Amino acid sequence: MDHTNVTPYAIRRIVLEQSKRAHVGHIGSSLSIADLIAALYGGALRISSPNDPDRDRFILSKGHAALALYAAIYLRGWIDAETLATFHRDGSALGVHPEPTLIGVDFATGSLGMGLSMAVGAALAARLQQSSRRTFVLLSDAELNEGSTWEAVMYAAQHRLSRLIALIDLNGQQALGYTCDVIRIDNVHERFTAFGWDAREVDGHDLPAIQQQIDALDLDGGQPHVLIARTTFGKGVSYMENQIRWHYMPMSDSEYAQALMEIAALHGVTEHA
């Protein structure tokens, strides 16, 4: 880890604090990707400065989990605590879905199924500019419902964009139900392999494993990469885990207190002031 303060616990904690203060939902979706975001912003992403044109690009295609991204942007020191605390306030650059008005955010997302297309364009741009920068994009499994996602999947394979790295937050849930009940997407690995991608699976809550998988990718191999991260929706908070309602629900005071205790226990943190 290059940035040792960007930890899954720190991200989860900020997600809980800010969503409680703002009294908003999308908590489960953000907790689901806390470890993936920590792996990226704690080490994998090469971003010396958010204004460096040759920085790695990251697109949070599942934009509703923006709080996890804002947490990372804060932990990297690109915004201060005061700015972070404007989340969900009137006139803030930190909205429910991310926009490039905020430093560290390259693309506006929130409409599902757009992120991979923009990532393909970003990867193509890097190639045209003869830059070795990489493009990472984090999708929800529900985004695999979108036809446009598969348009982008095919284009990336056709053009051998091997510096494009997609991560899929495979938590098995979408807004109104479990993916197996809405649009069944079994065999994600086989589907991507059939479309010409290098597909790998990883435990989306095993930080070292995620980092190892990213480090092991062949960036000149001619295939785009997908890391299929098996995750638990609401990871770390028992009453949220795998519960559909926590896509939208905000926390009560007692739920918040319990959530803080549980994520501390999950990460072996004994004190949380």
Added chain:
Amino acid sequence: MRKTFAQTLIDLADRDPRVLLLTGDLGFMVLEPFIERHPDRFFNAGVAEQNMLGMAAGLAQAGFIPFCYSIVTFAALRPYEFIRNGAILQHLPVRVVSVGGGFEYGDAGPTHHGVEDIAIMRAQPGMMTVAPADAAQARTALRATWDMPTPIYYRLGKDDSYALPGLDGAFAVGRANQLRKGRDLLFVTAGAIAREVVAAADALAERGIQVSVLVVPTFNPDPADDLAAALASVPLAISVEAHYINGGVGSLTAEIIAERAIPTRLIRCGVRENHDGLSGSQAYYQRKHGIAAEPLVETAVNALQTAS
């Protein structure tokens, strides 16, 4: 206009490495010269227009100026949300190049008719819309706008040989072109249908009716002052568009009349009804919807008689 556009784009690409051309698998006998000249800057997105416009946002974010080419309906309607959330909301210099506004692909049927594109693009304050009336204006318009920082929607006709009399390729952002000046009535039009309008104006002149013709080649910014001045000098205005009646140049004219309280009567000529399932040529549709020269003359004469 489309070949002229492609040729002009080659000239721009020669000068500036940021210029890229993307297509949704269309442009046979149009795009080949660009592809031969700049093979590394041409990308066929396949029949996948959503991805094409999403990619364009990714390319533009890194500093490129991607031109995305297709037929109106596939370039503007299918990927509309990608244009909105990609180029427009993120203020990226993406270009949507739409061919065949109105009924230019008449015999291909309603799936290929571009009759609401100006309305949906005009609805977006961040989207400049350029609708040249002939090939020379398309060339000037592209040269004047290609590197502007906003996203731009270009609505092109297919014909490359016709030159609108008196236009001489004139174009300025936010300005209209006054082709003729007469005190009896004003035609306001946009795009390649201007050819029919000029023919109608000629026929009316032969009957001793003095007609003004105003061509509106840009929306967002709208040529509001030019329109207001032209409207204020006539008792009757007739808007003509190869487009649904709501949201296009007729609506713009009505907005100017209302907002500036101009005492001019307006008749809007355009497509007023949904497709009826019967097919035909461009000329057939233009006559049917009253926007060909002949029905326009009839509309004008009737309106003037009613007024007198």
